[in-house]
Amino acid sequence: xxPLKAELLLIMVTLFWGSSYIFMKMGLNSLGEFNLIAxxxxxxxxxxxxxxxxxxxxxxxRTVKYGALLGFLLLGVFTCITFGLQTTTTSNAGFLxxxxxxxxxxxxxxxxRKKVSPPQxxxxxxxxxxxxxxxxxxxxxxxPGDFLCILSALFYAVQILVTGKAVKSCDSLNIGILQLGFxxxxxxxxxxxxxxxxxxxxxxxxxxxxxxGVLCSACGFILQPVAQQFTTPTxxxxxxxxxxxxAAFFGYWFAGEQLSMQGYAGAALVMLGIVxxxxxxxxxxxxHPLRSFRRRRANHL
Numbered sequence: 001x002x003p004l005k006a007e008l009l010l011i012m013v014t015l016f017w018g019s020s021y022i023f024m025k026m027g028l029n030s031l032g033e034f035n036l037i038a039x040x041x042x043x044x045x046x047x048x049x050x051x052x053x054x055x056x057x058x059x060x061x062r063t064v065k066y067g068a069l070l071g072f073l074l075l076g077v078f079t080c081i082t083f084g085l086q087t088t089t090t091s092n093a094g095f096l097x098x099x100x101x102x103x104x105x106x107x108x109x110x111x112x113r114k115k116v117s118p119p120q121x122x123x124x125x126x127x128x129x130x131x132x133x134x135x136x137x138x139x140x141x142x143x144p145g146d147f148l149c150i151l152s153a154l155f156y157a158v159q160i161l162v163t164g165k166a167v168k169s170c171d172s173l174n175i176g177i178l179q180l181g182f183x184x185x186x187x188x189x190x191x192x193x194x195x196x197x198x199x200x201x202x203x204x205x206x207x208x209x210x211x212x213g214v215l216c217s218a219c220g221f222i223l224q225p226v227a228q229q230f231t232t233p234t235x236x237x238x239x240x241x242x243x244x245x246x247a248a249f250f251g252y253w254f255a256g257e258q259l260s261m262q263g264y265a266g267a268a269l270v271m272l273g274i275v276x277x278x279x280x281x282x283x284x285x286x287x288h289p290l291r292s293f294r295r296r297r298a299n300h301l
Contacts, residue, residue, distance in 0.1 A: 006230035010239045013220045013227070018246025020216040022254055024082070027208035030201055033082040034191035036209075037075065039200070041184030043213030048177040048222055059174050066166040066175050071182025073159040074221070078183075080152035088145030094244045096149035098131040101241040103157030104233055111161075120238070123276040127241040130269025133262050156240075160233050167229040176222035238273065245270055 027036045049056060085093055101124055108114040166175050191197045200206045228236050245267045 001227070001230045003231050006227040007235065007239060009223050009227040010231070010236060011242065013223050014240055014242045015246050016215045016220045017240075018243045019250045020212060021247050022250055023208040023211045023216070026204045027200070027212065028082070030205045031198070032191060032195035033079070034187045035195050035197050036212075037078050037082070038184050038187035038191050038197065039209050040212040040217050041071075041074070041180045041187065043184075043209060044217035044221070045177065045181035045184050047214060047218050048180060052173060052177060055171070055173055056177065058171065059178070060170075063170040063174050064178060066162070066170055067178025068182050070159060070162060070166065070175065070179035071184075071186060073155050073162065074179055074183040075186045076155035077152050077159065079187075080148040080155065084145040084148030084152065086145060087143050088149060093145070093149045094247065095131055096146060097153050097156070098128070098241055098244055099150060099153040100156040100160070101127050101131075101238055103154055104160055104236070107157055107161055108233065119276060120235070123238060123273040125273070126276060127238055127270050127273030130266040130273060131241060131244055133266030133269060160228070160236050160240075163225050163228055164233045164236070167225050172225040172229055173222060176225045180217060180221055241270055241273070 024036070027040075031039070081093065081097060084096075088096075105120065105124060163175070166172075188197065200209055224236075248263060248267065
């Protein structure tokens with residue numbers, strides 16, 4: 001798969017995730033937080049396991065370990081978002097969760113000692129500025145919900161990096177399927193401990209679970225590791241910064257929410273950040289004039 005195709009798949013995944021906010025609100029009207037997560041990932045796992053049952057026969061212990069770890073990270077992401085929204089605003093949550101774009105290259109530098117190219121840094125900064133304009137309203141106050149959303153972004157960044165490492169030695173599709181099952185299983189245990197697990201009791205709740213399970217989870221988290229092996233973790237995180245843009249679009253289309261001029265400016269900056277990373281990041285580096293002179297001189301000696 002070519003990098004461009006892989007990145008287009010990641011954009012489609014981000015589109016699904018951008019729609020998830022509306023469906024989560026629909027589901028939480030009648031379901032508990034862990035119950036919603038368990039149903040969402042449980043349905044996704046069952047669907048994926050049925051479709052790819054022959055592929056799952058080839059799983060090994062390494063794949064199971066990575067699936068368990070990624071499932072735990074996914075649980076951390078969505079648990080923090082769900083409970084964080086109880087004590088912070090949607091705008092604050094959207095901005096803070098999008099800090100994943102910053103955490104990915106930061107963790108690459110701190111943990112893996114990798115170098116991030118200037119175009120990628122420039123694109124990331126543009127995207128962060130755009131997310132701030134798009135989602136941040138008023139002053140940002142540090143509350144428990146804000147901290148949880150920051151922690152969610154950190155979980156997300158680690159999940160991206162671990163996925164990038166896992167797909168190098170394991171079957172990417174099997175990892176995508178197993179992480180859904182582990183995330184749903186962990187959430188079911190927590191729901192049994194702190195809630196009363198139940199099936200949806202209303203049609204909107206069923207629609208929400210179906211959309212979250214099939215599109216946002218089954219398609220999203222299976223396509224992510226498949227496509228991510230053909231691009232870099234930094235670009236994956238940058239593409240995921242489109243999630244607030246898509247969330248704003250679905251809010252406008254289904255809930256009648258309208259963006260301000262500041263919001264449209266933010267969406268434009270996010271797009272410019274991605275274009276800068278994609279186009280400038282592929283340009284060959286210009287050699288330093290002094291180094292080129294010394295190299296030519298050495299060749300003549």
